[in-house]
Amino acid sequence: MAGPSASDVIAAIGTAPGRGGIGIVRVSGKRLEQLASRLLGGVPAPRLAVRATFRGAAGEPIDDGIALFFAAPASYTGEDVLELQGHGGPVVLQMILRRCVELGARLAEPGEFTRRAFLNDKLDLAQAEGVADLIDAATEAAARCALRSLRGEFSEVIGNLAKRLVELRTLVEATLDFPEEEIDRVDREDAHGRLRDLQEAVRHALARGRQGSVLRSGLQVVLAGQPNVGKSSLLNRLAGEDLAIVTEIPGTTRDAVRQTVQIEGVPLNIIDTAGLRDTADKVEAIGIARTWEAIERADAMLLIVDAREGVTAADVAIVERLPRKLKPVTVFNKIDLSGDAPRAEEDEQGWRIHVSARTGEGLDALRRALLALAGWQAGGEDVFMARERHLVSLERVAQALERAGQTMPQSELFAEELRLAQRELGSITGEFSADDLLGQIFARFCVGK
Numbered sequence: 095m096a097g098p099s100a101s102d103v104i105a106a107i108g109t110a111p112g113r114g115g116i117g118i119v120r121v122s123g124k125r126l127e128q129l130a131s132r133l134l135g136g137v138p139a140p141r142l143a144v145r146a147t148f149r150g151a152a153g154e155p156i157d158d159g160i161a162l163f164f165a166a167p168a169s170y171t172g173e174d175v176l177e178l179q180g181h182g183g184p185v186v187l188q189m190i191l192r193r194c195v196e197l198g199a200r201l202a203e204p205g206e207f208t209r210r211a212f213l214n215d216k217l218d219l220a221q222a223e224g225v226a227d228l229i230d231a232a233t234e235a236a237a238r239c240a241l242r243s244l245r246g247e248f249s250e251v252i253g254n255l256a257k258r259l260v261e262l263r264t265l266v267e268a269t270l271d272f273p274e275e276e277i278d279r280v281d282r283e284d285a286h287g288r289l290r291d292l293q294e295a296v297r298h299a300l301a302r303g304r305q306g307s308v309l310r311s312g313l314q315v316v317l318a319g320q321p322n323v324g325k326s327s328l329l330n331r332l333a334g335e336d337l338a339i340v341t342e343i344p345g346t347t348r349d350a351v352r353q354t355v356q357i358e359g360v361p362l363n364i365i366d367t368a369g370l371r372d373t374a375d376k377v378e379a380i381g382i383a384r385t386w387e388a389i390e391r392a393d394a395m396l397l398i399v400d401a402r403e404g405v406t407a408a409d410v411a412i413v414e415r416l417p418r419k420l421k422p423v424t425v426f427n428k429i430d431l432s433g434d435a436p437r438a439e440e441d442e443q444g445w446r447i448h449v450s451a452r453t454g455e456g457l458d459a460l461r462r463a464l465l466a467l468a469g470w471q472a473g474g475e476d477v478f479m480a481r482e483r484h485l486v487s488l489e490r491v492a493q494a495l496e497r498a499g500q501t502m503p504q505s506e507l508f509a510e511e512l513r514l515a516q517r518e519l520g521s522i523t524g525e526f527s528a529d530d531l532l533g534q535i536f537a538r539f540c541v542g543k
Contacts, residue, residue, distance in 0.1 A: 100210065100213065101123075101124065102123065102199075102200050103121065103122070103123030103124070103126065103129065103198055103199040103200070104121070104122055104123060104199060104200055104201070104202035104203075104206055104207070104210075105119060105120065105121045105122075105191055105194040105195065105199035105200070105201065105202060106119070106120055106191070106201060106202035106206075106207070106541050106542035107119055107120075107187050107188075107191055107541070107542050108120040108177075108542035108543065109182065109187075109542070111184070112184070113182060113183055113184065114182030115181075115182050116179055116180070116181070116182050117179075117180055117181065117182035117183070117184075117186065117187040118177060118178065118179050118180075118542075119177075119178040119180070119187060119190045119191050119194065120175065120176070120177055120178075120202075120207065120542060121175065121176040121177075121178070121194055121199055122169070122170075122171045122173050122174070122175045122176075122202075122207055122210060123173055123174060123199070124166070124173055124174060125174065126163070126174040126175075126176050127174075128197075129176070129194065129197045129198060129199065130161075130163060130176055132149075132197055133148055133149060133178075133193060133194065133197060134146045134147070134148065134149070134161055135147070135149065137163060138161050138162065138163040139163070140163055140164060140165040140168070141162070141163075141164060141165075141168070142162075142163075143160050143161075143162055144160065144161050144162075145158070145159070145160060145161075146158075146159065146160070146161040148161075148178060148180060148190050148193070149193075150189075150193055151193070151196060156186070156189050156190055156193060157180040157181055157186050157189070157190060158180075159178060159179050159180035159181065160178075160179040161176065161177070161178055161179070162176070162177040162179070163175075163176055163177075164176075164177070167214070167216075169216075170207065170211055170216065171207055171210040171211045171214060171216065172210065172211060172213075172214025172215065172216045173210060173214065178190055201541075202541060202542065203536075203537075203541070204536065204537055204539045204540060204541050205226070205536030205537065205539025205540075205543065206536065207542065207543055208222050208225050208226075208536065208539060208543055209222070209536040212524060218246075218249050218523040218524050218525075219522070219523055219524030220243060220248050220249045220252065220484070220522055220523050220524070221243065221244055221245075221246055221248075221249055222524075222536075223243070223479075223481060224240050224241070224242075224243035224244035224245075224248070224479055225244055225539075225543065226539050226540075226543075227239075227240035227243065227244075227310055227479045227481075228240035228241055228244055229540065229543065230310075232312065232354060232361045233309065233356050233359045233360070233361050234359060235309055235358070235359025235360070236309040236310060236359070236361065236479070239306050239309050239310075239477055239478060239479045240310075240479040242477075242478050242479070243306075243478045243479040243480075247478055248303075248478035248479070248480070248484075249523050251299050251302075251478070252299075252519055252522050252523055253523070254295075255292070255295055255296060255299065255491075255519055256516060256519045256520065258288065258291070258292050258295070259292060259512060259515060259516050259519065260516065261288070262285060262288045262289060262292065262512060263509065263512045263513070263516065265284065265285050265288070266285065266505060266508055266509045266512060267509060285502070286502070289495065289498060289499055289502070292495060293492065293495050293496070293499070296488060296491050296492050296495060297492065299488055300485065300488045300489065300492065302477045302478060302480075303477075303478065303480030303484055303485050303488060304469060304480070304485060305469070305470065305477035306477040306478045306479045306480045307479075307480050307481070307482070307485060308360055308468050308469055308470050309359065309360060309361070309477065309479065310479050310480070310481070312354065312360065312361035312362055312363050312468075313360070313361075313362050313363065313393045313394060313464070313467065313468040314363050314365070314391060314393045314394070315362050315363065315364050315365065315393065315394045315395070315396060315464065315467075316365045316394070316395045316396070317329060317364065317365065317366045317395075317396050317398055318395055318396070318397060318398070318412065319397055319398035319399060319409070319412070320399075320400075320406075320408055320409065320412075322400075323398045323399055323400045323427055323428075324398055324400075324427040324428055324451045324452075325366050325398045326366050327427075327451035327452060328366075328396075328398060328425070328427060328449070328451040329353060329364055329366040330451070331451045331454060331457060332353075332355050332364055332457070332460075332461075333353045333355050333364070334355075353366075357461045357464060357465055358465060358470070360465060360468055360470050362464055362468070393467070393468075394420070394423065394464070394467045394468075395416065395420050395422045395423070396422070396423045396425050396460075397409060397412065397413065397422040397423065397424050397425065398425050398427050399424060399425070399426055399427065400426075400427065400428055400432075401426035401427060401428050401429045401431070401432040401434050401448060402428060402431055402432045404426070405424065421443075421444040422444060423444060423445040423446075423447065423460075423463055423464075423467070424444065424445065424446045424447070425447050425449055425460065426446065426447065426448045426449070427449055427450065427451055428450060428451075428452070429448050429449060429450045429455060429456065430450040430452055430453050430455065434448050435448065436448050436449060436450070436455040436456030436459065437456070437459070438456070438459035438460070438462070438463060440463075445463045445466075445467075447459055447460050447463055483521075483522075484522050487518045487519070487521050487522050488518075488522075490514075490515075490518045491515045491518045491519055494511045494512070494514045494515035494518065495511070495512075495515055497511045498511035498512055498515070
C-alpha cells in the first residue's frame with residue numbers, strides 16, 4: 095500500500111486534548127474549494143472570519159462556529175488551509191474531523207503541517223524547530239528565546255555566517271581557477287583577516303546557542319547524600335512548597351521526588367533521592383539503586399552533608415563512586431544548628447556551599463552555583479533556541495575553519511575545508527538535509543502542528 099503523499103489533503107485537531115470553550119480542526123492541501131463547499135455550503139472569502147454551520151453527509155448540522163480560509167501560497171503551509179473553529183468538546187471535534195476525512199482528507203501525521211511549511215519554503219528548518227520549542231517552552235525566558243528562533247533571528251545569524259563564508263570561498267577559488275595570475279599579497283592578508291573574523295563570529299554564535307540550549311533542556315540536578323542530612327528539606331526550599339515528606343526518621347525518602355524550578359528563567363529539574371547507606375530494608379534498597387541510576391543520568395549532583403559533622407568517610411565513598419563527568423557541589427546543610435556563616439567557595443575540587451534549608455540562609459549562593467554549572471550567563475536576551483544538532487554543526491564549522499587556517503598555504507585543501515564548513519551551516523537551516531533527519535525532527539511534533 096502506498097504511503098502518505100505530500101499531495102494529500104491532511105486534517106487534524108489543532109487544539110490540546112480535553113474540553114475547552116473553542117476547538118480547532120485544521121485542513122491543508124491543494125484546491126480545498128470542493129471540500130469547503132460540501133462542509134460549509136460555500137467557500138469563505140480568503141482571510142476573513144465567517145460564521146458557518148459545519149454539516150454532515152446528509153446536510154445535518156454538526157456544529158456552529160467560525161471558518162477561516164487561507165488561499166495558497168499566503169498560508170502557514172503554503173497550501174490552501176481551512177481552519178474550522180468550533181465548540182471545544184472532544185466528541186464534536188472528532189465529528190468534524192471525521193467529516194473532513196469523508197470528504198477526502200487523511201489524518202495528518204505529527205508535525206506534518208509544519209513539515210509542509212518547510213518544504214514549501216515558508217519556514218527554514220531552524221524556524222520549524224522553533225515552532226516545537228515554543229510549544230514545549232517550560233519558562234518565559236525559554237518561550238522568548240524560541241520565539242526569536244521562530245521569527246528567524248537564529249537563521250539570520252547562520253545566513254550571515256554563510257554569506258561571509260561564500261565571500262571567502264570566492265576569494266580562494268579565484269586562486270584555483272586562475273593559477274597563472276599573480277595573487278596580490280593584500281588579497282592573501284584579506285583572506286587571513288576574513289578567516290579570523292569568521293572564526294570569531296562562529297565562536298560567538300556557539301556561545302549564544304549553548305545559552306539557548308540550557309533554556310531548552312534545563313539541567314538535571316540530583317540531591318544525594320546520607321540519610322537525614324536535609325535533602326528533602328532543601329528540595330522543598332528550592333521549590334517553595336512542601337513536595338517531599340520530611341521527618342527525623344532516616345530512610346523516609348524511598349523513591350525519587352522530581353520538581354522543576356526556575357532560576358532566572360533557567361529550568362532546573364531537581365531530583366530528591368533516597369539516602370545512600372547500607373540497608374537490609376528491601377524497599378529502601380530499591381530506592382537507593384534508583385538513586386544511583388539518577389546520578390548516572392544527571393548533569394550535576396549536590397552532595398548534601400550535615401554541617402555539624404562535615405564530610406565523612408561515607409561521603410568520600412559516595413564521591414569516589416561518582417561518574418567521571420560529575421564534579422559534586424558539596425552543600426553543608428543545617429548551618430542554623432552548627433553556627434557556621436552562609437558562604438560559597440569554589441576551587442579545583444568544585445563548589446562548597448554552606449546553607450540552611452530550614453531558614454533559607456545561603457540559598458542565593460546555591461542558586462548562583464547551579465546557574466554556573468548550567469553554563470548560564472546573566473543578560474541572555476540575545477540568545478537563540480539551539481538544539482544539540484545545531485551545536486554539533488557549529489562545532490564542526492569551527493573545526494573546519496581551524497583546519498582551514500592550518501592549510502591556508504595549500505589552496506586546494508583550504509578551499510575544501512571552507513566547503514565543508516558551508517555544508518555544515520546549510521544543514522542547520524535545511525539547505526542540506528537528509529530525509530531521515532527530517533523524519534526524526536518532525537516526528538517529535540504534536541499532531542495538528
